[in-house]
Amino acid sequence: MRVALFITCVNDTLFPGTGKAVVSLLRRLGCDVDFPAAQTCCGQMHVNTGYRDEGVRLARHFTEVFAGYDAVVAPSGSCAAMVREQYPKLVRPGSRGAAAIAEVAPRVHELSEFLVDVLKVEDVGAYFPHRVTYHPTCHSLRGLRLGDRPTRLLEKVRGLELVPLPAAQECCGFGGTFAVKNPAVSAAMGADKVRNVLDTGAEVLCAADNSCLMHIGGTLSRQRTGIRVMHLAEILAATDEGTRP
Amino acid sequence: MSATFLGMPGDFPKNAARAVQDSQLRYNLRKATHTIRGKRAAVVDELPDWRELRAAGKAIKDETLRHLDRYLVQLEEAVTRAGGHVHWARDAAEANRVVAGLVKATGETEVVKVKSMATQEIGLNEALAAEGITAYETDLAELIVQLGDDFPSHILVPAIHRNRAEIREIFLDRMGDAPPGLTDEPAALAEAARLHLRERFLRSKVAVSGANFMIAETGTLVVLESEGNGRMCLTLPETLISVVGIEKLLPTWRDLEVFLQLLPRSSTGERMNPYTSTWTGSAEGQDFHLVLLDNGRTDVLADEVGRQALRCIRCSACLNVCPVYERAGGHAYGSVYPGPIGAILTPQLRGMSSELDASLPYASSLCGACYDVCPVAIDIPEVLVDLRAKAPHGAAERAGMRVAGWILDDQTRLAKAQRAAGRLRRLVPRRLPGPLSAWTDTRDLPEIPEESFRDWWEREG
Ligand code: SF4
Numbered sequence: 001m002r003v004a005l006f007i008t009c010v011n012d013t014l015f016p017g018t019g020k021a022v023v024s025l026l027r028r029l030g031c032d033v034d035f036p037a038a039q040t041c042c043g044q045m046h047v048n049t050g051y052r053d054e055g056v057r058l059a060r061h062f063t064e065v066f067a068g069y070d071a072v073v074a075p076s077g078s079c080a081a082m083v084r085e086q087y088p089k090l091v092r093p094g095s096r097g098a099a100a101i102a103e104v105a106p107r108v109h110e111l112s113e114f115l116v117d118v119l120k121v122e123d124v125g126a127y128f129p130h131r132v133t134y135h136p137t138c139h140s141l142r143g144l145r146l147g148d149r150p151t152r153l154l155e156k157v158r159g160l161e162l163v164p165l166p167a168a169q170e171c172c173g174f175g176g177t178f179a180v181k182n183p184a185v186s187a188a189m190g191a192d193k194v195r196n197v198l199d200t201g202a203e204v205l206c207a208a209d210n211s212c213l214m215h216i217g218g219t220l221s222r223q224r225t226g227i228r229v230m231h232l233a234e235i236l237a238a239t240d241e242g243t244r245p
Numbered sequence: 246m247s248a249t250f251l252g253m254p255g256d257f258p259k260n261a262a263r264a265v266q267d268s269q270l271r272y273n274l275r276k277a278t279h280t281i282r283g284k285r286a287a288v289v290d291e292l293p294d295w296r297e298l299r300a301a302g303k304a305i306k307d308e309t310l311r312h313l314d315r316y317l318v319q320l321e322e323a324v325t326r327a328g329g330h331v332h333w334a335r336d337a338a339e340a341n342r343v344v345a346g347l348v349k350a351t352g353e354t355e356v357v358k359v360k361s362m363a364t365q366e367i368g369l370n371e372a373l374a375a376e377g378i379t380a381y382e383t384d385l386a387e388l389i390v391q392l393g394d395d396f397p398s399h400i401l402v403p404a405i406h407r408n409r410a411e412i413r414e415i416f417l418d419r420m421g422d423a424p425p426g427l428t429d430e431p432a433a434l435a436e437a438a439r440l441h442l443r444e445r446f447l448r449s450k451v452a453v454s455g456a457n458f459m460i461a462e463t464g465t466l467v468v469l470e471s472e473g474n475g476r477m478c479l480t481l482p483e484t485l486i487s488v489v490g491i492e493k494l495l496p497t498w499r500d501l502e503v504f505l506q507l508l509p510r511s512s513t514g515e516r517m518n519p520y521t522s523t524w525t526g527s528a529e530g531q532d533f534h535l536v537l538l539d540n541g542r543t544d545v546l547a548d549e550v551g552r553q554a555l556r557c558i559r560c561s562a563c564l565n566v567c568p569v570y571e572r573a574g575g576h577a578y579g580s581v582y583p584g585p586i587g588a589i590l591t592p593q594l595r596g597m598s599s600e601l602d603a604s605l606p607y608a609s610s611l612c613g614a615c616y617d618v619c620p621v622a623i624d625i626p627e628v629l630v631d632l633r634a635k636a637p638h639g640a641a642e643r644a645g646m647r648v649a650g651w652i653l654d655d656q657t658r659l660a661k662a663q664r665a666a667g668r669l670r671r672l673v674p675r676r677l678p679g680p681l682s683a684w685t686d687t688r689d690l691p692e693i694p695e696e697s698f699r700d701w702w703e704r705e706g
Contacts, residue, residue: 007698007699009653009659011698012659012663012697012698012699013659013663013666013697013698014691014693014694015691015694015698016694016696016697016698016701017694019698019701019702020698020701023702023706035699035702035706037656037699037702037703038656039656040653040654040655040656040659041653041659043653045649046646046649046650047630047634048611048630048633049633049642049646050606050630050633050634050635050636050638051634051638051646051650052634054646054647054649054650057650057654058650058653058654061654086630089627138610138611138612138613138614139613142612142613142614142616142617143613169614170568171568171610171612171614173568173610174610175609175610175611175612176610176611177607178607178609178610178611179683179684180680180681180683180684181258181607181683182257182258182261182569182607182608183258183262183683183684183686183687184258184261184262184265185258185261185262185265185569185572185573186610187686187687187688188265188271188572189568189569189572189610190687190688191687214691215688217689217691218684218687218688218689218690218691219687219688221688221689222687222688222689
């Protein structure tokens with residue numbers, strides 16, 4: 001199957017390891033991965049901060065770049081939710097833009113959706129002998145309704161011990177520009193999330209969104225907890241031979 | 246007399262930063278909201294048709310709002326037919342003037358009040374005081390707020406920020422007739438309030454209320470409550486004045502079936518509230534006046550995205566699940582409407598010309614928990630994002646977002662920016678300067694990679 005990777009601007013710039021892991025994983029599962037180089041950003045930061053014009057421009061660019069692919073895979077619940085849930089609200093119903101969005105949006109999948117719903121695999125052949133807890137980020141949980149897809153994938157990883165995260169469904173406090181516009185509340189939410197992560201005794205905190213992990217991980221690191229954060233793709237890509245694609 | 250929110254200085258982030266430091270407040274709020282949240286979840290989950298009820302609630306409210314003009318006239322006719330008097334008030338000042346005039350016409354100088362959001366929104370107690378009329382709150386939590394010269398901080402539980410010890414102090418200091426040996430046992434506090442209020446109920450000839458619902462078809466008003474004080478206020482006094490927002494309408498009596506299930510379960514987490522009072526015009530021999538309040542609502546109705554906020558039945562479920570409300574507290578929102586609903590309603594009703602009101606649409610991480618629990622399916626995150634597009638933006642932020650947009654518009658520019666960041670990666674300080682210090686005050690930055698994904702792909706993908 002021919003798949004377009006939508007890496008997302010945050011992963012592209014700050015977390016290339018997640019992109020490499022997605023490529024490695026999808027190739028292992030027999031997909032032909034393409035990376036349309038013209039892609040940039042879904043526009044979520046601009047739209048959600050109140051800069052709709054810039055956001056709409058980026059959304060239009062996205063629909064042009066990814067038109068014509070059978071499947072688009074994004075290692076981010078938040079960016080996939082932006083395309084599927086928020087794009088339709090940015091355009092007038094019945095307009096050309098609306099038609100372009102209706103064309104591409106249903107084919108955009110977050111990674112775990114693509115694996116479980118499209119490829120129909122849960123055991124991806126991964127090996128990761130560590131104690132892991134999983135944080136279901138808000139846009140994965142309440143936007144895309146990923147449900148237990150990510151944890152079903154994690155449970156099938158050899159060697160991995162999955163421990164439940166208390167109050168998992170509570171927001172970590174990242175919220176995009178919220179983290180700098182309301183730093184006190186964001187930090188307080190992050191501190192509570194970190195306390196719950198520590199309570200699990202896990203070595204690794206996993207999520208399907210690096211932006212939330214950047215916030216929780218930054219807090220974990222500042223507090224010198226020694227707990228690592230890893231994107232779901234990186235755990236699923238790991239095998240006995242390592243993760244290199 | 247309780248204080249008024251109007252003209253409150255500061256903005257949400259500053260107010261919230263202060264509240265976050267108050268560990269007692271955070272403990273009180275966390276405990277209270279998590280308890281109600283749990284009760285709500287239990288009684289909602291037990292209903293197999295909650296989704297259908299929620300959809301029906303949304304549909305009935307939307308239908309009402311679409312034909313609000315027609316239903317309002319129908320209501321006016323029904324109330325008048327039943328011997329009541331209907332007054333239309335364009336804004337807070339007009340509503341206050343009408344109520345003060347009606348009270349004065351009775352020759353009385355005091356009124357008892359049933360808990361009402363609309364009268365708080367318009368600052369009625371303060372307006373009456375200016376006319377020499379004293380208003381006594383009879384809801385226990387409202388009484389605590391009023392005696393403490395305080396602001397309400399929650400829609401359902403206005404004194405949620407107070408604990409028992411603080412309430413005891415307030416009663417001893419301000420009530421006048423509190424028993425000297427008063428303890429902070431809930432039963433003792435409630436009994437003191439009951440005795441204090443009973444005397445007022447028996448004495449007062451005028452009552453002021455709001456309403457949860459108004460039925461257009463029959464002209465009936467409906468109040469749901471837990472304490473029974475409402476029923477006393479609604480039935481004992483000779484004159485009853487109800488101030489109600491124009492969006493509180495329901496077309497028919499039958500529609501109540503849906504809302505009498507949605508509201509108590511979402512609000513107090515009860516299957517049914519203890520007291521439901523309904524009255525129609527002056528049927529019981531009482532002199533009844535209905536003041537229909539616009540105060541910005543027709544403007545909200547004109548906004549295609551924002552109008553869904555008018556479906557709100559003030560259950561406060563969105564407050565109880567909101568992680569931001571839980572940490573910032575209700576006062577940070579500077580309005581009688583705190584929490585997620587306040588963040589979308591206040592800027593629409595008051596506009597966004599003050600610093601505080603302009604900061605409210607940003608008082609959310611857009612986690613979506615509010616939308617999930619809202620019994621009339623108000624997509625609060627959608628309205629927040631829409632309001633953010635209309636809010637005034639600072640010059641520095643605007644410039645930064647424009648540059649970011651320009652870079653992201655084009656793959657070549659993005660790749661160049663990524664390479665520059667990769668080269669400068671060792672120079673990034675542990676603590677960032679200016680507004681970005683908000684990130685590094687509590688969080689480490691991720692390490693900037695030497696090579697972006699797209700460059701890696703270009704090389705060996
Ligand atoms: S917005 Fe919805 S959840 Fe919040 S108070 Fe109104 S009806 Fe209740």
